[in-house]
Amino acid sequence: MKNTAQYQSVDDPRNNADVQAWEEENRAFHRIILSPSNMPRLLRAIDDLHVVSARFLFSGWRAEWEAPTDRDHRAILNALRSGNVDIATAVLSRHVQWMGQKSSSGSAANSGNRS
Structure with a gap:
């Protein structure tokens, strides 16, 4: 991997207490x-x-909103930041498959843990 610096600029979305900041990250x-x-x-x-x-997210936003955990996003960024493309690819593949299964099951309203 040539330049891992580009991945340093993305914050962990969990650090954002409000829904708009989370969506931007x-x-x-x-x-x-x-x-x-x-x-x-x-x-x-x-x-x-x-x-x-974002329209869907904001339409269902509530004052007690909590940022999703984004485990896959963190794992992908950590792998990219350390230059480990194989791990980033494996986690990304799993994430895309999981999101595809979730979308096809019609549970878009329950999108808090991995997106």
Whole structure:
């Protein structure tokens, strides 16, 4: 891995007590791991999905909102920061499969633990 410094700029979303700050860090996470692909159409599609996801998130927001744990995001960032692409890839693959299963089961309202 050539430059792990780019991954240092993303904060742990758990550090954000409010829903808007968490959503911004979540979006930054996805953007930073996808940007090196140099695939503009993919990046636009992901941006569009984040807009829809944010609308859903904000529509259900409550004053007692708590940041999701984002275990997979932390593991992916830690692996990228240490230059371990194999671990980052394995965790990302598991995360995508888990999110796909979750989406197909229709449990989008229960999105707190891994997104």
